Amino acid sequence: MSNSLSLKSEYRCFDGVVRYYSHHADSCDCEMNFAAYLPPQALSQPVPVLYYLSGLTCSEENFITKAGAQRYAAESGIMLVAPDTSPRNTGIPGEDDDWDLGSGAGFYVDATAEPWQKHYQMYTYVTQELPAVIKSNFAIKTDRQSIFGHSMGGHGALICALKNPQQYLSVSAFAPIAAPMNCPWGEQLFTAYLGEDKNHWAKYDASKLVIQNQLGSIILIDQGTKDTFYQQQQLLPEEFQSACKQVGQKLNLRWQQGYDHSYFTISSFIKDHVSHHVQYLNV
Helix, strand or coil: CCCCCEEEEEEEECCEEEEEEEEEECCCCEEEEEEEEECHHHHCCCEEEEEEECCCCCCCHHHHHHCCCHHHHHHHCCEEEEECCCCCCCCCCCCCCECCEECCECCCCECCCCCCCCCCEHHHHHHHHHHHHHHHHCCEEEEEEEEEEECHHHHHHHHHHHHCCCCCCCEEEECCCCCHHHCHHHHHHHHHHHCCCHHHHHHHCHHHHHHHCCCCCCEEEEEECCCHHHHCCCCCHHHHHHHHHHHCCCEEEEEECCCCCCHHHHHHHHHHHHHHHHHHHCC
């Protein structure tokens, strides 16, 4: 595994720095991109890391430019890392044809079906290779990691945390695809990446995983009531809520009246999410 990075650009921000990197990812067998925010504290001491996974059509840029999280990360001394949402330019026929399949739609699973299997290994990339790259290139507290995300990335954050309860100290999500086996997006993407065997799908469904693995931390979810994807039955937070209740997993599902699926919603509640993670990362 190569841990060397190419710095693409950097910008001073709240006395820290935003940087955009690229590197060769062995897991995805291609060049991958991520954005990082280094708080001012990172100049003199190791810091905790908070990973953010973005949603469909997004890249490593959306969260860093739109969410406004750097102010709160700087105050708390936390590094932010936001990877791209899929491999790019792999040469797979049709990978750029649809907004909700292929490029920008990796769904944070390890694909087992052709033609996606060779490159679309986003689960391994996010949970193993990217953390190893961060550890090798930055002064971090390796035992202080948490994860959150939005929509497809909310799904990704939940499954990463539930499948790796010893790796992530906390998890939160904005409008996650919380029961993908039972929604059109999940059915489409699982079929494409994982094939027809629904037993395999269940390995990446948060509402199934929480039955098997509970977290010691509280899961925070914000869901807007005017979210069109919620209204279209793509997100299904109630199914996840029911599963958490069944096994006693602590969940704070907050219904945000009048809010939609956009980064206007994320920026409105990003302070709460960073604060949620700080209580676990900085103890």
